[in-house]
Amino acid sequence: MNNQEEQKEIPENYEKIVNKINKIFSTAIIEKKFERGELTLTIKPQFLIPLAEFLKEESDLKFNFLSDICAVHFPKEKEFEVVYNLYSIIFHHRVRLKVKIKEGESITSLTRVWAAANWLEREVYDLSGITFDGHPDLKRIFLPNDWKGHPLRKDYPLSGKEK
Amino acid sequence: MRKTYLEHTKEIIMNMGPQHPSTHGVLRIKLWLDGETVVKSEPMIGYLHRGIEKLAEYRTYTQFMPITDRLDYVAAASNNLAWVQAVEKLMEIEVPRRADFIRVIITELMRIANHLVWLGTQANDIGAVTVLLYCFREREEILDIFEMFCGARLTLNAFRIGGLAHDIPVGFKEKVKNFIERFPKYIDDYERLLSENRIWLKRTKNVGIINAEEAINLGLSGPSLRASGVKWDIRKSNPYAVYDELEFDIPTGEVGDVYDRYKVRIEEMRQSIRIIKQALEQMPNGEIRAKVPRIIKPPPGEIYHSIEAPKGELGFYIVSDGSTMPYRVKIRAPSFVNLQALSKMIEGHLVADIVAIIGSIDIVLGEIDR
Numbered sequence: 001m002n003n004q005e006e007q008k009e010i011p012e013n014y015e016k017i018v019n020k021i022n023k024i025f026s027t028a029i030i031e032k033k034f035e036r037g038e039l040t041l042t043i044k045p046q047f048l049i050p051l052a053e054f055l056k057e058e059s060d061l062k063f064n065f066l067s068d069i070c071a072v073h074f075p076k077e078k079e080f081e082v083v084y085n086l087y088s089i090i091f092h093h094r095v096r097l098k099v100k101i102k103e104g105e106s107i108t109s110l111t112r113v114w115a116a117a118n119w120l121e122r123e124v125y126d127l128s129g130i131t132f133d134g135h136p137d138l139k140r141i142f143l144p145n146d147w148k149g150h151p152l153r154k155d156y157p158l159s160g161k162e163k
Numbered sequence: 164m165r166k167t168y169l170e171h172t173k174e175i176i177m178n179m180g181p182q183h184p185s186t187h188g189v190l191r192i193k194l195w196l197d198g199e200t201v202v203k204s205e206p207m208i209g210y211l212h213r214g215i216e217k218l219a220e221y222r223t224y225t226q227f228m229p230i231t232d233r234l235d236y237v238a239a240a241s242n243n244l245a246w247v248q249a250v251e252k253l254m255e256i257e258v259p260r261r262a263d264f265i266r267v268i269i270t271e272l273m274r275i276a277n278h279l280v281w282l283g284t285q286a287n288d289i290g291a292v293t294v295l296l297y298c299f300r301e302r303e304e305i306l307d308i309f310e311m312f313c314g315a316r317l318t319l320n321a322f323r324i325g326g327l328a329h330d331i332p333v334g335f336k337e338k339v340k341n342f343i344e345r346f347p348k349y350i351d352d353y354e355r356l357l358s359e360n361r362i363w364l365k366r367t368k369n370v371g372i373i374n375a376e377e378a379i380n381l382g383l384s385g386p387s388l389r390a391s392g393v394k395w396d397i398r399k400s401n402p403y404a405v406y407d408e409l410e411f412d413i414p415t416g417e418v419g420d421v422y423d424r425y426k427v428r429i430e431e432m433r434q435s436i437r438i439i440k441q442a443l444e445q446m447p448n449g450e451i452r453a454k455v456p457r458i459i460k461p462p463p464g465e466i467y468h469s470i471e472a473p474k475g476e477l478g479f480y481i482v483s484d485g486s487t488m489p490y491r492v493k494i495r496a497p498s499f500v501n502l503q504a505l506s507k508m509i510e511g512h513l514v515a516d517i518v519a520i521i522g523s524i525d526i527v528l529g530e531i532d533r
Binding site: 035036038040064065066067068070072073083085089092094096114115116118119120123127140141142143144151152156158 | 208209212214216217218220221252253255377379380381382384393395400401464465466467469476478480482490491493495499500502503532533
């Protein structure tokens with residue numbers, strides 16, 4: 001029990017990030033978590049673009065580097081978690097944004113905030129089958145164009161035919 | 164930027180690769196050409212896609228280790244380090260100091276070996292074949308050191324979750340010391356062959372320029388980003404292993420052209436030598452492996468851990484559901500993100516410059532296609 005309470009406490013410098021966001025987007029954050037030295041914020045999909053722009057431009061946050069985009073499939077809940085790992089080259093801090101969407105729903109593209117999102121989003125589209133609205137060139141990146149299915153979905157088998 | 168010469172010429176589309184010798188693997192670049200000038204380009208990848216992220220979901224944490232070797236096969240130990248450290252962070256395992264020091268030595272040697280392969284092939288692509296032979300001579304010595312350490316030369320599978328498989332063998336320290344004493348002289352030799360070579364300067368200066376702001380926006384990392392003048396090295400900014408106890412500089416460039424990227428890598432090799440020297444001196448005696456449960460079973464949760472691999476930021480994002488196999492593994496491969504900047508760099512250049520620019524980003528297709 002004691003351990004769990006410790007994990008919930010967010011250090012001051014990270015608490016500052018949460019407070020800054022709350023001041024402007026009071027309803028955007030659904031859940032905040034601080035585990036193993038990493039801050040994870042689950043946000044509502046409609047706030048993704050304004051929040052990303054805010055995190056990138058705000059003078060003492062400056063998350064100017066998009067490290068990674070990843071999609072995690074949860075077949076039981078029929079939903080995807082799209083995970084954005086952001087980093088600031090100026091202040092050397094990290095934050096993780098999470099957006100939950102249902103299967104078949106699309107999500108806004110971040111290409112106009114970070115150019116790096118272009119290929120990363122194409123990869124997610126190719127392997128997990130999530131479409132990104134507003135992406136300039138959304139097509140498969142690894143697999144051939146006529147490939148059926150999206151391998152990183154949990155219902156896609158490792159070998160043999162897809163059910 | 165060059166002017167288009169004839170008004171009545173037509174734009175043509177040409178494919179470079181996937182079997183082109185200077186694309187460093189199976190990379191295809193679709194080029195829209197106006198005469199010999201590149202108007203637009205699009206890298207096509209995926210020829211080496213093996214579904215490594217999918218494979219990870221069907222293997223235990225230990226079984227995935229050898230597969231990480233096959234990501235960036237030129238710098239296998241760096242991939243190993245990123246993976247084991249991510250899992251250790253997830254399980255909150257404290258690694259013994261001696262193991263950390265040995266890991267630093269091995270990965271820094273790996274960095275030198277990687278940069279040697281890069282330098283040799285880059286010079287070879289541009290037309291200076293001699294350098295390739297010199298570089299591979301020295302790389303051979305490093306591979307011998309790896310063989311002595313773990314029995315393998317290329318796909319090392321060097322570390323274990325919680326530490327190392329075994330301690331360094333007798334005579335290892337002397338062998339490394341002997342190498343790093345001689346190596347700085349070799350670097351001077353490479354520089355004498357290239358740094359003031361007129362052909363080399365003509366082919367690399369002011370070619371493939373990318374400025375700092377664009378580079379960051381495109382997600383460039385590693386030496387390619389530092390050549391544009393951004394002083395960012397994960398070993399310094401978010402130190403892992405024992406890098407915070409070791410002294411080294413971060414070399415940066417000014418212009419962000421092919422020549423700067425060359426200079427940064429050359430200087431990085433010198434810094435690696437400095438790191439190895441200190442690590443050898445400060446390495447304590449003691450345990451090489453922490454107490455790790457027989458079956459690796461991290462608690463449910465997630466972790467993103469990244470290290471400064473020779474090519475840039477190499478990160479592993481692991482989602483665990485509490486079982487023996489990861490629920491999801493996402494690999495942030497530096498080459499994959501860096502390659503995005505290629506189109507920007509080669510725009511307006513001649514076809515011959517493409518070869519120099521691809522080489523300067525230092526890509527490995529095993530890591531891009533995963």
